[in-house]
Structure formats: structure tokens, C-alpha cells
Amino acid sequence: MKELYLLRHAKASRASGGMEDCHRPLSRRGRRQVAAMAQALQRLGALDGEIHVSTSTRTRQTLLGLDEQLPASSLAGRTRYTQALQTFDWKQLRKWLMALPSDCDSVILIGHNPALTGLARWLCRQAPADLPTGGLLSLSLPVEGWQDLRKHRADRVARLTPSETSHALFRKQAPRAPDLDRARTDKRVLGLLIHQYRMVRALEPGVVAGFDPEFLHQYRVNLRRSRAIVESVGAIIRVPGLGKVLKRLKHRARATSDLRDLDVFLETLGQEPPSLSEQTLKTVHDWLEHQGRERHAALCHAMAQPCYARDMAKWQRFLSNKGLRRALREVTPEEVEAVLTERVLRHDADLAALTDDSPDASLHELRKTVKRIRYLAELDPERHRTFLAGLKQRQSLLGEFQDLCTRQTWIRAFSASMPDTGPPGGVEKECLDWLDSLEARKAKLHRAVIALDPLQEAPPLS
CATH class of the missing domain: 3.40.50.1240 (Phosphoglycerate mutase-like)
Known part of the structure; x- marks a missing residue:
């Protein structure tokens, strides 16, 4: 050979x-x-x-x-x-x-x-x-x-x-975002969905190549943004076929979760551990890379299957369907605003219910709500410019909390994968200390989230 x-x-x-x-x-x-x-x-x-x-x-x-x-x-x-x-x-x-x-x-x-x-x-x-x-x-x-x-x-x-090994080079030839600043609501929604579909397809070769994690990140972002917009449209008006498209978008986005979490963890690993020995740090790094390779191979296999091509084709047909265009023409800015207000009120109620003893899952749900609020507000960014700026710090805080939880999950999985060598010590002890340090950081972030003001007290939505 x-x-x-x-x-x-x-x-x-x-x-x-x-x-x-x-x-x-x-x-x-x-x-x-x-x-x-x-x-x-x-x-x-x-x-x-x-x-x-x-x-x-x-x-x-x-x-x-x-x-x-x-x-x-x-x-x-x-x-x-x-x-x-x-x-x-x-x-x-x-x-x-x-x-x-x-x-x-x-x-x-x-x-x-x-x-x-x-x-x-x-x-x-x-x-x-x-x-x-x-x-x-x-x-x-x-x-x-x-x-x-x-x-x-x-x-x-x-x-x-x-352009498949470097997202920076890809960006120079990527599909250009349409100018929708002054577009009607229906034109804006459809324009965003079409652009995000095109971005997903354009990013696929870089995701499969697997040399630059930014491809996967942007691929995931565009899938999730599309899902959020479709969910928002579904909350306002009935659209034929929307439920099936939403289900496929959720499935495809979910398939990227573990790999993206591993990429982020590996990028920050050198600064993360409290006091890991050089040997333990290398062992953790190699284990995480192995997990990443396995999940990348699984993602590439899934993207090569006929069902992936069918999902993408159905998504494209949904966007070009006249029924979607007719339904979107009936969506008014006032209806978008009503759904946005309802989500803000739900967020504020969930925030008020948080206590020091609330489980991590409560903060994760709050993070998802903030993201849905942001994606909905971005349908009219000029109108909500000040409001969107205020969301950034909140989303960053909740995102950092989520990252710490994810790292704890991977550390526990790594520790469980190590051979049982008798009494606790060595790598196991280092991992326990690491988990404790992350728990202390989570507690600090938890308190910071509880101290946030309700969104209704933030700058007005319009």
C-alpha cells in the first residue's frame, strides 16, 4: 500500500x-x-x-x-x-x-x-x-x-x-448575513432562518475535518438559534410542519453537546486545575482528547448517514414552503412583544423562586430561558438594543455556572475510569480536591445569580 x-x-x-x-x-x-x-x-x-x-x-x-x-x-x-x-x-x-x-x-x-x-x-x-x-x-x-x-x-x-482547517479563513468566504435591520417582522424571521440554514451547511466540512473547534461552535450556535426562532414562531402562530422541523433541529443540536463541552474544557484545562501534578494533568488531557475523538467520530458518522441529508432537505423545503411565508405575514411586532413579555415574566418568577438550596438544574433552566428571551428580542434588535445589552452579563454568569457543572461531570467520569488501586490517594485525591474547588466557585456564582435584578426592572423592552 x-x-x-x-x-x-x-x-x-x-x-x-x-x-x-x-x-x-x-x-x-x-x-x-x-x-x-x-x-x-x-x-x-x-x-x-x-x-x-x-x-x-x-x-x-x-x-x-x-x-x-x-x-x-x-x-x-x-x-x-x-x-x-x-x-x-x-x-x-x-x-x-x-x-x-x-x-x-x-x-x-x-x-x-x-x-x-x-x-x-x-x-x-x-x-x-x-x-x-x-x-x-x-x-x-x-x-x-x-x-x-x-x-x-x-x-x-x-x-x-x-478554509476547512481554519474558521478565520472560512469566515472570509462564509455566507453573508442579510441586511434585515429595517425589514418587516416576517422578512426578518425568514431571512434569519434561511441564513442560519446556509451557515449550517457551509460549516459542515469544517465540522467533519475537526481541526478548528470554532466550526463546531458556530454550527451548534446556528442550529440552536434556528430552533429558538422556530420555537418562538410556534408560540405566536400555528405553522404546518413546524413541530417536525423543531424536533429535527433539537436532535441535531443535541448531538453536538458533549463534543462542544469537551472542546471548551480542553481549551481551558491548563488554567483549570487547582494543583494537579504534571502527570495527572497529562493523563486528564489525554483522556479528554480520547473522549473528544470518539464523539467527533460519532458525529461525523451521523452526518454521513442518509437520514442527516433527509433532515437537511426537509429543513430547506420547510423554509421555502409558501405556507410558512403566509403564516409569517400574519405575525405582528405586537405579538412578538407579547411572547417576549410572557417569557420575561416567567424568568422573573423562576429567579424569585431561587434559594441557596436550589438544585443546579434550576439555574440551568433559567439559563435556557434567558437564551430564548435573547433570541426572541434579536428579531427586532434596534427596538431592544438596550435590553439585549443588559442580558449579556446575565447570560455570561449562567453560562459560566453551566460550564463548571459540565466540568464536574467530566472529572467524575475520568475518575471513575481510573483503575481501582486501593485506598483513596494520588489521582483520585487530586480529582476530589478539584471537584471541591469547582463547587466553591459554583456556590459563589449561585449567590450572584440570586442577587440579580428581575428583568422587568431592567431597561424597558421597547
Whole structure:
């Protein structure tokens, strides 16, 4: 079995003056693409074997950029620059590839398009026809030697692009939010729902790639915002099919919960423990990463199933249904305001009922109510600008409490996973101390929540 990685050079500047094409350097965007792909290439093992690079300036700088991002890998010292790879003809690449020695099992080739995609499509019928700058195609080839390559014989092909490894790069080409500041209520609601659907679909490749946790976060946010808006519409007016769509949105959002919690925990782990030993911290980190990999694999499996595609198609049809548009035209700002007021009153009643002995679940429900209030108020952000600003601190406080509870759950699960070694001590004792420190922080936040003013005493809704 041979592994072949085809990496297109990162984005290059345009030729200026009498500059030849082969001398074009990387642009600023190209350097960002290299930085975004470096860790992904390393995790995929694409840089473990032989490294062959075209002699053009942009391919050289792509390799040197990777070397700068991964200093421990010594890429520059292992790289071979080859004039034959400076070609746009895939047949020339095939000829070069088939001349490689048989004892070379893994190769990455940094070169040019359309030669790279042409070679990939000769090797695999399913290979994509396009490859953006900085993008990678990886293929598994069931051959003993490179000279044995045959048309459409690859077992597997996968594509990875910089905008799938970096949410910052994705954001520059993401669907743009519509300008709805002065739109009628029905136009605003429908515009927001359509935009959130488009964002969910656009974020999917980054979620599946799994290199930047921000993709999952934004994917989850857009699912939950859509759910909240649909729930709000359902509280105002009857819409055919709304219940089924709401059920699917809840299911898809719920499937991301554990993985998102793990991502947040891992991001803050270095600052979290009160006094964990270096060995225990590493053990906890490795265990959390393993849990994250398992849940990411489960999420990717679920997203690859036909039922996921059907759910997305039904969601899209619901948004384009004339019945939804007719129903939304009957929604008035006054009706939205009435539902918002009712939710604020419910929040204030729940807040007033809190005591020092209230269970954690009471604060979790309060947090959910605040989020539903916010999403509803955001249907008319100009009208509720001051009110929304006042919600931020409240939501942040409740969100921090929720995060601490979630971390306690994971710490208990980690502790339970450790082998029973006799009397309490070592890792178990450290985890118990950790849980106690989190409980003390929760108690402080609990008191802060109880001390909050009712929302009805906040700035007026309109």
C-alpha cells in the first residue's frame, strides 16, 4: 500500500512587471493558508514520508512556511526540489511518480494545478475536479511499487482545504448575513432562518475535518438559534410542519453537546486545575482528547448517514414552503412583544423562586430561558438594543455556572475510569480536591445569580 499526498501551493501574488510565473511569491493570504494547514498536515501524517517540491518560488515558500510552523519536524532538511514537478501537465507528474523507488511508501508532492487534480482523477474516479490553493488531496494506492499504478485503482481519496482547517479563513468566504435591520417582522424571521440554514451547511466540512473547534461552535450556535426562532414562531402562530422541523433541529443540536463541552474544557484545562501534578494533568488531557475523538467520530458518522441529508432537505423545503411565508405575514411586532413579555415574566418568577438550596438544574433552566428571551428580542434588535445589552452579563454568569457543572461531570467520569488501586490517594485525591474547588466557585456564582435584578426592572423592552 502506498500513500500519496498532493498539496497545491498556497495563494501566490500576481506577477508584476516582467516577473515570470515561476517567480511569483506567496501573498499574505497564502501565508495564512500555510499556517492553517501545517498542524493538519502533521496530524494526517502527510509530512512523515518523502517530501518533493516543485522549484517554483510559490511552492518553495509553501514548504518553508510549513517548516517555520513545524520547527521540530525539520521539513526543509528532508525536502527534495525537482524541476520536473514544475508542470501543469498531469501526465508528466504520473511519469515522475511511476519512477519513484518501490521502498518509498509515503510521498507528499507540493506542486501546481491542474496537474495535481488531473493526476488524482486518473488515479481515482471519485477525486474532486477542483483543489483551491493550499488544498490537499490524499490517496491510498493498493500497489507494491509506484510503477504498478493503474487508472482508477486508488482505494480512497480525501480532500482538505485551508478554509476547512481554519474558521478565520472560512469566515472570509462564509455566507453573508442579510441586511434585515429595517425589514418587516416576517422578512426578518425568514431571512434569519434561511441564513442560519446556509451557515449550517457551509460549516459542515469544517465540522467533519475537526481541526478548528470554532466550526463546531458556530454550527451548534446556528442550529440552536434556528430552533429558538422556530420555537418562538410556534408560540405566536400555528405553522404546518413546524413541530417536525423543531424536533429535527433539537436532535441535531443535541448531538453536538458533549463534543462542544469537551472542546471548551480542553481549551481551558491548563488554567483549570487547582494543583494537579504534571502527570495527572497529562493523563486528564489525554483522556479528554480520547473522549473528544470518539464523539467527533460519532458525529461525523451521523452526518454521513442518509437520514442527516433527509433532515437537511426537509429543513430547506420547510423554509421555502409558501405556507410558512403566509403564516409569517400574519405575525405582528405586537405579538412578538407579547411572547417576549410572557417569557420575561416567567424568568422573573423562576429567579424569585431561587434559594441557596436550589438544585443546579434550576439555574440551568433559567439559563435556557434567558437564551430564548435573547433570541426572541434579536428579531427586532434596534427596538431592544438596550435590553439585549443588559442580558449579556446575565447570560455570561449562567453560562459560566453551566460550564463548571459540565466540568464536574467530566472529572467524575475520568475518575471513575481510573483503575481501582486501593485506598483513596494520588489521582483520585487530586480529582476530589478539584471537584471541591469547582463547587466553591459554583456556590459563589449561585449567590450572584440570586442577587440579580428581575428583568422587568431592567431597561424597558421597547
